[in-house]
Amino acid sequence: MKVDVDNKFISGSNLFRFKATEDFERLQFDLFANLKINKVIYQGKELSFTREYNAVFLNFPTKITKGTQSEFTVYYEGHPTEAARAPWDGGFDWKKDSNGKPWVATACQGMGASVWWPNKDHQYDEVDSMMISIAVPKEVMNVSNGRLVKVEKMKDGYNKYHWKVANPINNYNVAINIGDYIHFQEKYKGEKGPLDVDYYILRENDKTEKRLIFKKMPDRR
Helix, strand or coil, X not given: CEEECCCCEEEEEEEEEEECCCCEEEEEEECCCCCEEEEEEECCEECEEEEECCEEEEEEEEEECCCCEEEEEEEEEECCCECCCCCCCCEEEEEXXXXXXXXXXXXXXCCCHHHCCCECCCCCCEECCEEEEEEEECCCEEECCCEEEEEEECCCCEEEEEEEECCXXXXXXXXXXXXXXXXXXXXXXXXXXXXXXXXXEEHHHCCHHXXXXXXXXXXXX
């Protein structure tokens, strides 16, 4: 997904991979109605769909049989709902730090993750893994769930941050945190070997005493 901070606009796609637990020809996913679905691609072709408020229904050309593993991709864009009082009101929280740099985050547990990305939106649902790829203006960075595996420099003044989640995760826990962050790290002696401990703090807070506070965190397990 690409985040146009100046215009409070997002655009991108989500690849759904699934295994059918029963035969079906119609499937539902969720995306708030104020976000436009440009197309849904299945087996190289556009798939027909209908919308009922925030629910989207796909009509497959042939029956998907039980046990089948398949995938489709949803392309979408729009101005996401702004959080009036995050985290209690869900949506995007568009702010600036004390240096005037963008400071943007998502909060959606109560409202639902489909306020900003297409998914099977139910609090009990967990995908088994994810790749979260977020493009942001190059003067800031994005911090999301999981482990940062790559930063891709793009030609339009944006950088794309790829975060890999290798464990089951609730949709509402998937997060974007865009800001002028600085990064430092250390190793923690875990029960089964060393663990990476990564810290991301706003540049405005990069002071010696602040770093010391963070470095005490592993001792508070």
